Amino acid sequence: GPAIAWGDSRGELGVIACGRCATCDLEVVASRDLLLVAGMRPVQRDRLRAAGIETIDHLADAVAAPKGMNPDTFAMLQTQARLQLSAPAGTGNAVALEAGQPPAMPPYEVVAPAALGALPRPDLGDLFFDFEGDPLYTEFTEFTELTVDADATVWGIDYLFGWVDVREQYTAVWAHSFAEERAALETFLDFIDVHRVQHPDFHIYHYAPYEPTHLLTMAARYGTREADLDRLLRDGVFVDLYPIVRRALRVGSRSYSIKKLEPLYMGAEVRTSAVQKGDDSIVRYVEARALREDGLDAAAQEIFDDLADYNRYDCVSTRRLRDWLVDHARAAGLRPTPDPEPDERAYEPSPRAVALAAAATTHPHDSAEAACLRLGAAAIDYYPREAKSFWATHFLRLREPLSLWEETRDVLSVDAARSRVVEQWHHPEGKSERRRVELRGEMAPGTRLSAGSSPFAVYELPAPFPFDAPPRWIHCTRTVTVVEVLDDGAVVEELAVDGNTWEELPIALTPQAPPSAGRQQAAIDEWADAVLAASPQLPADAATDILARRPPRTLRRASGESGLPAAHGDDVDAILRAVLALDRSYLAVQGPPGTGKTYVGSHVIARLVAEYGYKVGVVAQSHAVVEHMLGRIVAAGIAPELVGKAPKDPSAPGIPFTVIAKNAMAGFTAEHAGTGFVVGGTAWDFAHEARIPRQSLDLLVIDEAGQFSLASTIAVSLAAPRLLLLGDPQQLPQVSQGTHPEPVDTSALGWVMDGADVIPPEYGYFLARTWRMHPRVAEPVSRLSYGG
Numbered sequence: 001g002p003a004i005a006w007g008d009s010r011g012e013l014g015v016i017a018c019g020r021c022a023t024c025d026l027e028v029v030a031s032r033d034l035l036l037v038a039g040m041r042p043v044q045r046d047r048l049r050a051a052g053i054e055t056i057d058h059l060a061d062a063v064a065a066p067k068g069m070n071p072d073t074f075a076m077l078q079t080q081a082r083l084q085l086s087a088p089a090g091t092g093n094a095v096a097l098e099a100g101q102p103p104a105m106p107p108y109e110v111v112a113p114a115a116l117g118a119l120p121r122p123d124l125g126d127l128f129f130d131f132e133g134d135p136l137y138t139e140f141t142e143f144t145e146l147t148v149d150a151d152a153t154v155w156g157i158d159y160l161f162g163w164v165d166v167r168e169q170y171t172a173v174w175a176h177s178f179a180e181e182r183a184a185l186e187t188f189l190d191f192i193d194v195h196r197v198q199h200p201d202f203h204i205y206h207y208a209p210y211e212p213t214h215l216l217t218m219a220a221r222y223g224t225r226e227a228d229l230d231r232l233l234r235d236g237v238f239v240d241l242y243p244i245v246r247r248a249l250r251v252g253s254r255s256y257s258i259k260k261l262e263p264l265y266m267g268a269e270v271r272t273s274a275v276q277k278g279d280d281s282i283v284r285y286v287e288a289r290a291l292r293e294d295g296l297d298a299a300a301q302e303i304f305d306d307l308a309d310y311n312r313y314d315c316v317s318t319r320r321l322r323d324w325l326v327d328h329a330r331a332a333g334l335r336p337t338p339d340p341e342p343d344e345r346a347y348e349p350s351p352r353a354v355a356l357a358a359a360a361t362t363h364p365h366d367s368a369e370a371a372c373l374r375l376g377a378a379a380i381d382y383y384p385r386e387a388k389s390f391w392a393t394h395f396l397r398l399r400e401p402l403s404l405w406e407e408t409r410d411v412l413s414v415d416a417a418r419s420r421v422v423e424q425w426h427h428p429e430g431k432s433e434r435r436r437v438e439l440r441g442e443m444a445p446g447t448r449l450s451a452g453s454s455p456f457a458v459y460e461l462p463a464p465f466p467f468d469a470p471p472r473w474i475h476c477t478r479t480v481t482v483v484e485v486l487d488d489g490a491v492v493e494e495l496a497v498d499g500n501t502w503e504e505l506p507i508a509l510t511p512q513a514p515p516s517a518g519r520q521q522a523a524i525d526e527w528a529d530a531v532l533a534a535s536p537q538l539p540a541d542a543a544t545d546i547l548a549r550r551p552p553r554t555l556r557r558a559s560g561e562s563g564l565p566a567a568h569g570d571d572v573d574a575i576l577r578a579v580l581a582l583d584r585s586y587l588a589v590q591g592p593p594g595t596g597k598t599y600v601g602s603h604v605i606a607r608l609v610a611e612y613g614y615k616v617g618v619v620a621q622s623h624a625v626v627e628h629m630l631g632r633i634v635a636a637g638i639a640p641e642l643v644g645k646a647p648k649d650p651s652a653p654g655i656p657f658t659v660i661a662k663n664a665m666a667g668f669t670a671e672h673a674g675t676g677f678v679v680g681g682t683a684w685d686f687a688h689e690a691r692i693p694r695q696s697l698d699l700l701v702i703d704e705a706g707q708f709s710l711a712s713t714i715a716v717s718l719a720a721p722r723l724l725l726l727g728d729p730q731q732l733p734q735v736s737q738g739t740h741p742e743p744v745d746t747s748a749l750g751w752v753m754d755g756a757d758v759i760p761p762e763y764g765y766f767l768a769r770t771w772r773m774h775p776r777v778a779e780p781v782s783r784l785s786y787g788g
Helices: 022-031 042-050 056-061 071-085 113-118 178-198 210-222 226-234 242-248 258-264 278-293 297-331 351-360 368-380 382-399 518-534 542-547 571-581 597-612 623-635 662-671 683-687 710-717 748-753 775-785
Strands: 108-110 127-134 157-164 170-174 204-206 238-240 249-251 412-414 420-426 434-443 456-460 475-479 481-486 489-495 508-510 586-590 615-619 643-645 677-681 699-702 723-727 764-766
Touching: 042 071, 042 434, 056 071, 071 108, 071 249, 113 242, 113 297, 127 210, 127 278, 127 297, 157 178, 157 297, 170 178, 170 297, 178 210, 178 226, 204 210, 204 297, 210 226, 210 238, 210 382, 226 382, 238 242, 242 249, 242 297, 249 258, 258 297, 278 297, 351 368, 351 518, 368 382, 368 518, 368 542, 368 710, 382 456, 382 475, 382 518, 412 489, 434 481, 518 683, 518 710, 542 586, 542 710, 542 723, 542 748, 571 586, 571 597, 571 764, 586 597, 586 748, 597 615, 597 623, 597 677, 597 699, 597 723, 615 623, 615 683, 623 643, 623 677, 662 677, 677 683, 683 710, 699 710, 710 748, 723 748
Parallel strands: 127 204, 204 238, 586 723, 586 764, 615 677, 615 699, 643 677, 699 723
Antiparallel strands: 108 249, 127 157, 157 170, 412 434, 412 508, 420 434, 434 489, 456 475, 456 508, 481 489
């Protein structure tokens, strides 16, 4: 039959188009679709179309907002549509220009002059900064300074750091390798340190959040100057002009990229270089590198010069835009905004991390000892880096428009028309005033909400409740509690603020704050102290063995026997004998899906408790995984009174093990110390010396160790002299918030296996038989993922 026409959703079939690719753009322009309107979200387009408003022309002529759409939102979109219709290029049609003729100036309106007040006072030391980058650059080296993990391929390089001062004098720092990118970062920050002494009130202006975001990633990736950069960000030195433009202005352009705004303030100074767009710069850069590799240095340099001119123009454009905005702010009688007070969440590298990194340099760089010490150094600052990354992203969301971050993981962009108040403000007996709100909308890919979690509800400023917003923020937040998870949102409960209530709904839910790492951090620090005390040797303990990728140390080796006990078809017995033989070390067991990993693990634990009186702990990334294993241990024959945990939901029916209070773990273990027991918990529990005294267990089992980070493994390792890693790193890895200088966010099991499809036999056991799939179904999986 005929092709589906543009805009035909085929009813319940719900056919949709991305609206962004080149093919869709042709249809958008030809049909004068609402997607022509800058800032138009798909959910807004759907609501307008449902009300009979299907084109940009219809929107400009509409007399009222459709039911369910915020009148202010409608007015903003309608103003945008009217301005675009009055602009030559506002509806996507190409506009022919004579040679040397500058683009026509788009119409604009200052719709919120107060937003221009976010600009700081101009200073003679102000700088205007821009990157050029190649997102597909990588270095295929077996071993580099960047990473000790040969399989952790890093993509993307910012090959040109460029800036101009108020006199438009241009400085460029080039980087054609990761090593040079690190050097460029350090050169840039060295310059900023000196410049700030000379100009203490200066600012670094940029357009959109790319520059500070990439600087943060770079500093974390290379483990250098993180504290310096964190200080600049906390002190408000970086100023993003994009959110100021988006709040203050409406411009008759489909795009608010800086290149589309330049006719407003650049006059006749149009771009003349061969590079006109960011995509062009990437292609040209790759071309220049290829020419240089072929020995055509002159041709390559010509392209590099053109790229530098393109970058210089972007920096000058940022400077002229700042001045143009300042002129409008002055015309509105606004005064400059002071810089924010530095946030208390400062990041400083740990002295222990510095000491371990220094100790690593006393060993050959490629040695296992050096890699272990570098990983240890990164592990010490793992949790602070994770927290730093979270808060940097969180505060960025409060300064940037929703359109820039609504598609990031764990964000719910709220659709007010589909959301409602479930319970109005009320006072439950003995509790503070609260309400329940059903929030529905668009969830970013990969978003997972869970009942009981505490995400942030994001509101637009001015806040509907008492809130002291720092300068340059455009949003404010409140912590809420998820009561129920929906297919397209959640029911949340929020509390009144100092007796103040409000009717407004939030515009988004964003990820909850990371938990405090106090106990894990203390445990990692304790492990690090032992490593430093043993230097220049490495200590003999399970965590150090894992980091150094040493095969498990066993009493068998001490007695002259080689390797681990052979399975001979009985995995449970072989693993049991191997655990008993461990000499303050670890054992790894890789179990692909359907191979009975939980069965094997639970029966090994059951026999250790029943036959040898072992005191066993079970830890994993989630309560559900731990509780599932505990249930299987009881099913394997261990009395429920010997298996205990503080469950995630104590009221859940049919809990098969002994329910203990969160603070009663020490009492449970002491009560059953003579008989052996199994206790389950989180990393926080096993790193907590008051709950599980150091080395008081005989064995700690890390279930789903393919999702359990090296840093967390170090933290829990102090609970027992032996570790059993159960899992499969080829399944989903743990999600990490931050970027780290070493792959300390890699899973413990994945690190030990070092990229192998199947664990080498000297490190542990591979469960080869699947009980879940027919052999003909399992065969391609085995061949493609597990070496046949």
